[in-house]
Amino acid sequence: GIQVEQSPPDLILQEGANSTLRCNFSDSVNNLQWFHQNPWGQLINLFYIPSGTKQNGRLSATTVATERYSLLYISSSQTTDSGVYFCAPSPFGNEKLTFGTGTRLTIIP
Amino acid sequence: DAGVTQSPTHLIKTRGQHVTLRCSPISGHKSVSWYQQVLGQGPQFIFQYYEKEERGRGNFPDRFSARQFPNYSSELNVNALLLGDSALYLCASSLQSQGDYEQYFGPGTRLTVT
Numbered sequence: 001g002i003q004v005e006q007s008p009p010d011l012i013l014q015e016g017a018n019s020t021l022r023c024n025f026s027d028s029v030n031n032l033q034w035f036h037q038n039p040w041g042q043l044i045n046l047f048y049i050p051s052g053t054k055q056n057g058r059l060s061a062t063t064v065a066t067e068r069y070s071l072l073y074i075s076s077s078q079t080t081d082s083g084v085y086f087c088a089p090s091p092f093g094n095e096k097l098t099f100g101t102g103t104r105l106t107i108i109p
Numbered sequence: 110d111a112g113v114t115q116s117p118t119h120l121i122k123t124r125g126q127h128v129t130l131r132c133s134p135i136s137g138h139k140s141v142s143w144y145q146q147v148l149g150q151g152p153q154f155i156f157q158y159y160e161k162e163e164r165g166r167g168n169f170p171d172r173f174s175a176r177q178f179p180n181y182s183s184e185l186n187v188n189a190l191l192l193g194d195s196a197l198y199l200c201a202s203s204l205q206s207q208g209d210y211e212q213y214f215g216p217g218t219r220l221t222v223t
Contacts, residue, residue, distance in 0.1 A: 004151075031210045041146075041197050043214040086151055095140065095203065095210055096165050099151030 002027045006087055006100035013077055014108055021072040021103045023087030032063050032089040033097065034072050039083065046072070046085075077107045111136070113202050113215035121221045122190050130185045130218045134202030140164075141183040142212060143175055144199040152199055158183055159205060187220075195222045 003026040013019055025032075034046040047054050047061040049070065054061055058078075063070040070089075074081055084104050088097040114133045122128050134141050140159040144152035157165040158177035172188045181202075187194055197219050201212040 033211065035214075041199075041217050041219070043152075043199065045211065045213060048211040088151075090210070094165060095142070095157055095205065095212075096154040096167065097142075097144075097152075097201075097212060098154070099144075102151055 001096075002029070002089055002091055002098045004087060004089060004098050004100035006085075006103050008103060009101065010104045010106075012106045012108065015077055015079060017077050017107075018073070018075045019077060019105065021074070021085055021087075021105075023070040023072070023089075023100060025068050025070075025087075025089045025098075027068070027091055029065060029068075029089040030092040031095070031097070032070055032087065034061055034070070035086045035088065036081075037084045037086060037102070043086070050089075074105075077105075079107045079109055081105060082107045113200055113213055115198075115200050115215040115218050117218060118216065119219045119221075121223060123223055124190055124192060126190050126222075128187050128190060128220060130187075130198050130200075130220075132183045132185070132200030132202075132215060134181050134183075134200075135213055138202035138204050138213075139181055140203045140205040141177055141181065142201045142203070143183070143185045144201065144214075145169075146197040146199060146217075147193075147195075152197075155185070190222045192222050195220060 142157040143155040146152040154167040
């Protein structure tokens with residue numbers, strides 16, 4: 001199956017800072033999603049981005065499918081951005097999402 | 110519109126017991142998937158059902174089973190519970206038509222096995 005690596009594993013930033021989270025995957029993908037997991041365990045959809053670039057407010061994401069990586073950008077961080085960010089691709093012909101180990105982001109006021 | 114709902118939210122069981130977890134997908138979604146998330150790890154795929162047919166199974170023992178009903182809701186059953194089954198169980202639904210495969214997750218059921 002697809003192998004997924006996320007980096008960095010942990011990130012601590014001051015409020016207002018910008019950050020880039022990276023996701024490398026080992027195979028061609030039909031789907032790739034970014035999620036934010038809040039402290040209560042809820043997975044919140046951020047982006048559905050098998051290829052290209054999307055933006056939603058302070059967040060944007062880029063997937064370069066041919067080079068098998070995706071990036072999540074967070075600008076002007078707020079304390080509510082704290083939590084674990086997961087990248088989850090799925091291969092062609094299979095809707096199973098494979099999750100990485102996540103990046104734990106902590107925003108300090 | 111209501112999102113994916115799961116019940117119960119929390120559950121405590123004893124080793125060897127059986128548990129049933131329930132999931133209702135977003136209205137109009139015909140695909141339901143189940144994931145297990147143990148502490149400190151990302152969710153792991155257990156099952157996917159589409160139109161009441163099993164479409165995928167992860168690397169889990171036969172103690173885990175699931176089904177999907179005509180209204181597209183789903184149940185996950187786990188027999189002979191082990192301590193290692195303690196985890197957050199997540200259900201996701203997706204439209205799976207017209208190229209839309211985005212999955213939406215419910216709040217999860219937190220299972221503790223003692």
